[in-house]
Amino acid sequence: MALPALSAAAGADLRIWSHPRVAGLFPVFFPGIPVVTGRRVDPSNGGRLLLMTGSFRSALQGLLSGFRDRIGYSTDMRGLFLTRAPDPPSGRDHHHSEDYLKLVSEAGLNCEPHVPPPSVEPSGRPHVAFFPGARFGPAKRWPGFGPLAGELASRTGLPVVLYGSHEEEDEMRRMSGGSGDPEVMAGLPLAELVSRLLSAVLAVGNDSGGVHLSAAAGVPTVTVFGSTSPVWTAPLGPRTAIVASSVECSPCFRRSCPRGDAVCLSGIPWELVAERAMVLLDEGYGKVAEKGAR
Numbered sequence: 688m689a690l691p692a693l694s695a696a697a698g699a700d701l702r703i704w705s706h707p708r709v710a711g712l713f714p715v716f717f718p719g720i721p722v723v724t725g726r727r728v729d730p731s732n733g734g735r736l737l738l739m740t741g742s743f744r745s746a747l748q749g750l751l752s753g754f755r756d757r758i759g760y761s762t763d764m765r766g767l768f769l770t771r772a773p774d775p776p777s778g779r780d781h782h783h784s785e786d787y788l789k790l791v792s793e794a795g796l797n798c799e800p801h802v803p804p805p806s807v808e809p810s811g812r813p814h815v816a817f818f819p820g821a822r823f824g825p826a827k828r829w830p831g832f833g834p835l836a837g838e839l840a841s842r843t844g845l846p847v848v849l850y851g852s853h854e855e856e857d858e859m860r861r862m863s864g865g866s867g868d869p870e871v872m873a874g875l876p877l878a879e880l881v882s883r884l885l886s887a888v889l890a891v892g893n894d895s896g897g898v899h900l901s902a903a904a905g906v907p908t909v910t911v912f913g914s915t916s917p918v919w920t921a922p923l924g925p926r927t928a929i930v931a932s933s934v935e936c937s938p939c940f941r942r943s944c945p946r947g948d949a950v951c952l953s954g955i956p957w958e959l960v961a962e963r964a965m966v967l968l969d970e971g972y973g974k975v976a977e978k979g980a981r
Contacts, residue, residue, distance in 0.1 A: 688783050688784050688787065688899065688920065688923075689739050689784070689787045690716060690784075690802045690903055690923075691784050691787070691788060691800035691801075691802055691923065692739065692784065692787035692788045692790065692791045692800065693713075693716075693717065693787075694716075694717075694800050694801050694802050694803065695788060695791045695796060695799065695800040695801075696737065696791050696794070696796045697717055697720065701720055702720070702721045702722070702723060702728075703717070703720060703721070703722045703723070704722075704723050704724070704728050704736075705722055705723070705724055706724070707724045709877070710722050710724050711876055711877040711878055712877045712878075712881075712900075714806070714878065715805050715806055715807055715877065715878050715881050716802060716803055716805060716806070716903070717803070718806045726748055727748065727751065727752045728752050729752075730752055730753045730754045730755070734754050734755060734756070735754065735755070735756040735757075735758070735794065736749045736752075736754040736756065736757045736758065736759075737758050737759070737790060737791070737794050737796075738757065738758065738759030738760075738769070738790075739759075739787050739790060740759075741759075741760055741762040741763060741775070742763055742765075743763040743764060743765045745759075746759055746763075746765035746768040746769055747765070747768055749768065749769075750768040755770075756770050756771070757769045757770050757771070758770070758771045758772075758790065758793055758794050759771075759772060759790070760772065760773060760774070760775040760786075760790070761773065761774055761775070762775055771793060773789075773790075773793055776789065779916055779918065779919040779938075779940075780918060780919075781918070781919075782918070782919065782920075782921065782923075783919050783920055784923060788800060802903055802923075804904075804905065805881050805882075805885065805903075805904050807878055807881050807882040807885070808882060808885070809882060809883075809885035809886045810879070810882040810883055810885075810886060811882075811883045811886045812846070812886060813845055813886055813887070813888055814845050814846045814847065814848045814870075814886065814887055814888070815836075815839050815840070815843060815845055815846070815847045815848070815887065815888065815889045815890075815891070816847075816848055816850055816883075816884055816887040816889070816890040816891070816892075816897075816901060816906070817832055817835075817836065817847055817848065817849045817850065817869065817890070817891055817892060818849075818850055818851065818890065818891070818892025818893060818895055818897030818898055818901075819832040819849060819851065819855075819858075819859060819862060819892065819893065820851040820852065820855035820858065820859070820893070820895060820897075821893040821894065821895040822852070822895065822896075823894075823895070823915075823942055824941075824942030824943050825942070825943050825944070825949065826913055826914035826939075826941050826942055826943050826944050826949045826951070826952070827893045827894055827895065827913055827914060827915060827942075827952075828893055828913075828952070829893055829911040829913065829952045829955060829960075830952060830953060831911075831955065831956070831957035831960060832849075832862055832891075832957075833862055834957045835891065835957040835960055835961055836849075836862070836869045838957070838958075838961045839889070839891075839961060839964060840869075842961070842965060843888065843889070843968075845888060846869070846870060847869035847870070848869060848870045848871075848872055848883075848887075849862060849863060849869045849870065849871045849872070850872050850873075850875070850880065850883075850897055851871075851873055851897070852873060852874055853873050853874035855873060856871065856873035856874070859871045859873060877900075880900065881900060881904055884900065884901050884904050884906055885904055885905075885906070887901065887906050888906075888907070888968065889906070889907050889908075889909070889964055889967070889968055890902075890906045890907070890908045890909070891908075891909045891910075891911070891960065891964055892908075892909075892910060892911070893910070893911055893913075894910055894911070894912050894913075894915045894917075894920055898910045898922045899922045899923070901922075901924075902922035902923060902924030902926075902927050903922070903923065903924055904924075905924060905925055905926070906924075906926075907926040907927075907928075907964075907967045907968055908922055908924060908926065908927050908928070909927075909928045909929070909930065909960060909963055909964045909967060910922055910927070910928075910929050910930070911929075911930050911931075911952070911955060911960060912929060912930070912931040912932065912937075912938070913932055913937060913949055913951040913952035913955075914937060914938055914939050914940060914941050914942075914944070914949065914951060914952075915938050915940060916931075916938040916940075917929045917931050919938075926967060926970070927967075928963050928964075928966070928967045930955055930959060930960050930963050932950075932951035932952065932954060932955060934950055934951050934954060936951065937951035938951075939951075
């Protein structure tokens with residue numbers, strides 16, 4: 688979500704201070720820009736820190752590292768640690784990426800946002816990529832990936848690959864016993880994941896990091912929304928589509944459904960997602976997606 692803002696700041700004398708979990712992503716889109724991790728970082732003669740995280744801890748670490756100018760939203764009672772702390776935009780009636788772009792503007796970096804293409808080369812064979820997990824919670828996990836895998840494998844003539852974290856591997860392997868026999872790839876380094884996605888003709892997933900990555904890499908991407916809102920977190924990319932619930936309690940932004948069954952997800956038929964995926968492929972590739980049509 689922050690990639691457009693980072694691209695707008697990339698013309699400055701920039702270093703990226705990142706959590707180790709996502710540090711491998713930035714060299715893929717911004718090669719040559721230094722990435723540092725850890726609790727402290729050298730502020731380079733005072734320096735300026737632009738905090739795109741909203742946590743109390745990150746602001747405190749910026750202060751303890753010795754940055755002279757510390758810019759970030761006044762969330763989580765951390766304004767005392769920041770030199771510039773604008774109020775965060777209210778509500779979720781706009782795209783979340785705009786919040787990061789506003790911070791870049793607050794720092795005086797008014798370059799035009801443009802996410803560059805990935806710097807890695809494609810690897811692996813053509814396939815359909817699935818992201819069936821979501822760290823956020825079960826109210827983001829659509830249950831229709833099993834039958835969808837069989838349908839898209841049949842209609843495209845391509846294998847389906849399930850991508851996710853190590854923690855999601857067992858659940859993905861349970862899915863892989865169904866129709867389509869999808870392959871499972873869990874816990875890939877981010878650069879390798881992007882490399883493999885560049886060989887995908889299509890990606891389908893829940894509202895999660897995987898679909899944001901595939902969309903940014905230019906892969907046609909379909910995202911299924913349940914408890915969250917596409918207005919707020921729709922993936923950004925040249926070829927994207929969404930399937931969202933129409934039940935009145937969605938979006939509730941809860942991690943799990945208080946009713947027990949997340950009807951916002953269970954009510955979305957896999958046939959609808961399959962048709963949306965094939966339409967997206969037809970629009971981008973001139974009907975090359977149907978099996979045997981090249």
